[in-house]
Amino acid sequence: MKEAGEYFMEGNIACAEGALRAGCGFYAGYPITPASEVMNHLSKELPKAGGRFVQMEDEIASIASIIGASWTGQKTMTATSGPGFSLMQENLGYAVMTETPCVIVNVQRAGPSTGQATKPGTGDVMQSRFGSQGDYEIIALSPNSGQEMFDFTIRAFNLAERYRTPVILLADSGVGHMREKVKIREEVDTKKRRRPKEDESEFFDTDRDDHVPPMPDFGDGEELLVTGSTHLGDGTRDTSSFEAQDKLVRRLVSKIEDNREDIEDWEESDVEDADLVVVSYGSMSRPAKGAVKKARENGHDVGFFRPKVMWPSPEKRLREIAKDSEILLAELSLRGYRMEIERAVPSEALHIYDRLNSLPTIDKIYDKIEEVIR
Amino acid sequence: MIKAEDIKEKYIRSHPSPFCPGCGGGMVLNSMSRAVEESDVDKDDMVAVSGIGCAAWIPSPHWRVDTLHTTHGRAIAFASGVKIGNKDLEVMVVSGDGDCAGIGGNHLLHGARNNIDLNVLMINNGLYAMTGGQVAPTTEHGEETLTTPYGNPSSSFEAAEVVKAAGAGHVARWTTYHMKELIEEIKKAMNTDGFSFIEVLTQCPTRKGKKQGMDGLEMLEWYKENTSKEKDTDKIYVGTLSEVDRPELTEKIYDQIEKTGGEPR
Numbered sequence: 036m037k038e039a040g041e042y043f044m045e046g047n048i049a050c051a052e053g054a055l056r057a058g059c060g061f062y063a064g065y066p067i068t069p070a071s072e073v074m075n076h077l078s079k080e081l082p083k084a085g086g087r088f089v090q091m092e093d094e095i096a097s098i099a100s101i102i103g104a105s106w107t108g109q110k111t112m113t114a115t116s117g118p119g120f121s122l123m124q125e126n127l128g129y130a131v132m133t134e135t136p137c138v139i140v141n142v143q144r145a146g147p148s149t150g151q152a153t154k155p156g157t158g159d160v161m162q163s164r165f166g167s168q169g170d171y172e173i174i175a176l177s178p179n180s181g182q183e184m185f186d187f188t189i190r191a192f193n194l195a196e197r198y199r200t201p202v203i204l205l206a207d208s209g210v211g212h213m214r215e216k217v218k219i220r221e222e223v224d225t226k227k228r229r230r231p232k233e234d235e236s237e238f239f240d241t242d243r244d245d246h247v248p249p250m251p252d253f254g255d256g257e258e259l260l261v262t263g264s265t266h267l268g269d270g271t272r273d274t275s276s277f278e279a280q281d282k283l284v285r286r287l288v289s290k291i292e293d294n295r296e297d298i299e300d301w302e303e304s305d306v307e308d309a310d311l312v313v314v315s316y317g318s319m320s321r322p323a324k325g326a327v328k329k330a331r332e333n334g335h336d337v338g339f340f341r342p343k344v345m346w347p348s349p350e351k352r353l354r355e356i357a358k359d360s361e362i363l364l365a366e367l368s369l370r371g372y373r374m375e376i377e378r379a380v381p382s383e384a385l386h387i388y389d390r391l392n393s394l395p396t397i398d399k400i401y402d403k404i405e406e407v408i409r
Numbered sequence: 410m411i412k413a414e415d416i417k418e419k420y421i422r423s424h425p426s427p428f429c430p431g432c433g434g435g436m437v438l439n440s441m442s443r444a445v446e447e448s449d450v451d452k453d454d455m456v457a458v459s460g461i462g463c464a465a466w467i468p469s470p471h472w473r474v475d476t477l478h479t480t481h482g483r484a485i486a487f488a489s490g491v492k493i494g495n496k497d498l499e500v501m502v503v504s505g506d507g508d509c510a511g512i513g514g515n516h517l518l519h520g521a522r523n524n525i526d527l528n529v530l531m532i533n534n535g536l537y538a539m540t541g542g543q544v545a546p547t548t549e550h551g552e553e554t555l556t557t558p559y560g561n562p563s564s565s566f567e568a569a570e571v572v573k574a575a576g577a578g579h580v581a582r583w584t585t586y587h588m589k590e591l592i593e594e595i596k597k598a599m600n601t602d603g604f605s606f607i608e609v610l611t612q613c614p615t616r617k618g619k620k621q622g623m624d625g626l627e628m629l630e631w632y633k634e635n636t637s638k639e640k641d642t643d644k645i646y647v648g649t650l651s652e653v654d655r656p657e658l659t660e661k662i663y664d665q666i667e668k669t670g671g672e673p674r
Contacts, residue, residue: 060674061494085671087493087662092519096486103490129480253475254498256453260470262478271470
C-alpha cells in the first residue's frame with residue numbers, strides 16, 4: 036500500500052490502491068487484458084495489508100468466491116474486462132438477489148467477443164445494467180481519470196456496504212492504462228455494512244425507509260439461509276407464492292431507485308445558457324471536455340455534462356437539460372449509453388459522435404460540435 | 410448414539426421435505442447431521458454450500474447451520490471464498506453429480522488441485538433428476554434416460570478417480586446403503602486439512618428407479634449387492650480411495666499474509 040502522497044500512477048494501480056485503502060480483505064481474479072494490473076498489484080500488496088488474495092480458475096469462480104467471502108464479513112472485489120464480465124453475469128444477479136456487498140471492476144475493452152483486447156471501448160454499459168436475468172437495479176460508477184480510479188473504487192466499496200448490493204466500477208482501458216497524477220489520501224471515508232441489532236432477526240427484508248436489511252456473518256450462530264431462489268424475510272426459499280416474489284423483487288429495485296439522490300453523481304459546466312450540451316463519460320469525456328472548452332473559447336454556447344454514476348442514470352437531470360439544449364453524446368461505442376440518452380432526450384435534439392478503437396483528438400469532437408451548431 | 414428425534418430437533422429445520430418418497434436425500438442429511446454431532450465441530454462454525462438440483466436442497470433450507478444455496482455448478486467456487494474469507498469455518502459442499510462433475514467440473518478439478526480444505530459430498534444419482542431425468546456425465550454408456558431414449562451414446566467418467574488424480578487430500582465412495590460407513594467417512598473428511606471428496610451413490614426412485622423397475626428399497630438392495638469393500642473386484646468399490654498429504658491452499662494464503670507482515674483483516 037502506497038504512503039499518502041502524489042504519484043505518477045496508472046489507473047489500474049490507482050484502483051488497486053483504492054481497494055487497499057477501502058479495507059478490501061479478499062480479492063479473487065483471473066488474468067485478462069486490460070484489467071490484469073489490478074490483480075498483479077494486489078497479489079503483492081494485499082497480503083501485506085492483511086487481505087486474502089487468490090487467483091481462481093476462471094471469472095465465474097472469481098465472482099463466486101468474492102460473494103462467498105463477503106458472507107464472512109470481508110469487503111471483497113474482483114476485476115475483469117468484457118469476456119470475463121460476460122461470464123460473471125449469472126453470479127452478479129446472485130449477488131443482487133442475496134444482497135451481498137461486493138465490487139466488480141470492469142475495465143472495458145473493444146468488443147464484441149474477443150474484439151481488440153488492448154483497445155478501449157464502452158460497449159458494456161447496457162450489459163452492466165441488464166446483463167443478468169430478471170428484474171433488478173444496479174449501481175455502476177464511471178471514472179475518467181487515475182484519481183477517479185482511486186476515489187471511485189473507494190466509493191464503490193462504500194456503496195456496496197451501504198446498500199448491500201454489488202457495485203460495478205465501469206472503467207475502460209483508456210482510463211485503466213492511462214498514467215497521470217494521482218493523490219493518495221491518508222484518511223479515506225469508509226463504510227461498513229449494518230449489522231443486526233439484538234431485536235432484528237430478519238436479514239432479507241426490512242420495513243426501513245432505505246430498504247436495506249442488516250447483514251450478519253457466517254459463523255455468528257444465526258443459522259443463515261442465503262439463497263438465490265426467491266425467499267422470505269428469514270431467508271426461507273419460496274419458489275411459488277405471488278407475495279414472496281412481488282415483495283422481494285420490488286424491494287430490491289426500490290433499494291436503488293428510492294436512494295437515487297444519495298447515489299447519483301455527475302459533473303456539469305456551462306450548461307445553463309448552452310445551446311448544445313456535450314454528454315460524455317469515461318476516457319472519452321477527457322477529449323470531449325477539451326472540445327467544449329475550445330468551443331467556449333471560440334464563442335459558442337456549449338456546455339458539458341458527465342455522469343460519474345452511470346446506473347442509476349441521471350435521467351431526471353438529463354431531461355431538464357434537454358428542455359433548453361440540444362445534446363451531443365460522445366462515446367467510445369455505437370450502442371454504449373445511447374439508448375439511455377435517447378430515453379431522456381427527444382430524437383430531434385440528439386446528436387451522436389461515436390468512435391471505435393481509440394480516443395479521438397479534441398479537434399475531431401470539436402469539428403462535430405461545429406457541424407451541429409451550424 | 411443420539412436419538413432420531415434429537416437429531417431432528419437439533420439439525421433439521423421444520424420445513425416440509427421436498428424429496429420424493431424413497432429418495433436418498435434424507436439419508437444423506439441424516440448422515441451429515443450425525444457426523445457433525447459425533448465430531449468436535451461446533452455447529453455454529455459449520456457452513457453448508459450447495460448449487461442447483463435435488464442434492465442442493467439437502468442442506469438448504471433443511472440443515473440447521475449457515476447455508477449458502479448458490480448457482481448451478483458453482484458451489485465449490487463459492488465455498489472456496491467462504492473458507493479463505495474465514496479459515497475457522499468448517500465448510501461442507503453438497504452437490505449433485507450434474508452440478509459437481511458436469512457444469513461445475515472445472516471448479517471440482519481446481520478445488521482438488523488446490524487441495525482447499527472443503528468437505529465435498531457428491532450426491533450421485535446418475536442423472537439430472539430435478540429437471541426430469543436427463544443424461545448426466547455419470548450416466549452409464551447405453552443407459553436410457555429422458556434425453557437418451559435410444560441409449561446413452563456418451564460414456565460416464567469416474568468422478569472420484571478424476572478428483573484423486575487432480576490431487577485431493579481425501580477421496581472416498583459410499584452409497585446410501587452404507588450410512589454407518591458414510592458417517593465415519595464424513596467425520597474423517599472434517600478431520601482432513603485438505604480437499605475431501607466423498608461420492609455418495611444415492612437412489613432416485615422417481616427418475617431412475619422407475620425406468621429400471623426398482624423402488625427406493627430395491628435400489629438400496631442393488632447397492633448392497635453390487636458394491637464391494639474389496640478393491641479390484643467386478644463390483645463398485647466402496648471405501649477410501651486415497652489419502653495424501655499435500656499443501657492446503659487456505660493455510661498457505663494465511664501463511665503468506667503473516668510472512669509479509671500483514672495482520673488478517
